Amino acid sequence: MKALLLVAHGSRRTESNEEIAALAARLAQRSQGRFDIVEYAFLELAAPSIPDGIEQCLQKGAQSVSVLPYFLARGTHVVEDIPEQVAIKQTEYPNMDIHITPYLGTVDELPDVLLKLAE
């Protein structure tokens, strides 16, 4: 089974964290045939943490976990903080495929998405 873990920054504002939960739910609806499990996690300020999110995926039977950074810029969070958190579980489960995908800001379609939004 394949899992997708959406990782956002996390906020002190409950509403912001709920936006992520809602987005993960939409991802789950549309992921048929691509991911069997969709979960979300936060880097800081909110729960579940990244290691807890990965653990949830594994407990639900995932052999593969794709950790997707919901971040726009290649900052310290993307370059250092998320990999550090993911490494905790990679070390704990060396036989599982736990990997980080490119972050949202790298998406080729972003210009078209933005232009459509602006019109």
Next chain:
Amino acid sequence: MKALLLVAHGSRRTESNEEIAALAARLAQRSQGRFDIVEYAFLELAAPSIPDGIEQCLQKGAQSVSVLPYFLARGTHVVEDIPEQVAIKQTEYPNMDIHITPYLGTVDELPDVLLKLAE
């Protein structure tokens, strides 16, 4: 003439701000027939500021400026800080059409974009 002003948070990391400049350049390339002018600005930590970005658009001949928040969550920056900065220029130029578009996080296509990225 219509202008699009991409507004990002701004970072102490030059590379992050350069990502925004590069994205604005890609937007300009693809905006033919939709926007005559594409500029970028930062809410904080980097230049140009939002009022300066709007001013650039107007100086280049824009009668309409669409301010696009390059933000994922409906946080204080989107709800209060960006409108405050935009209001400075709306007050200064009451006859110009200076308005804020929905923020990136509202885009309907995001789940599909994320699933494609994750695969």
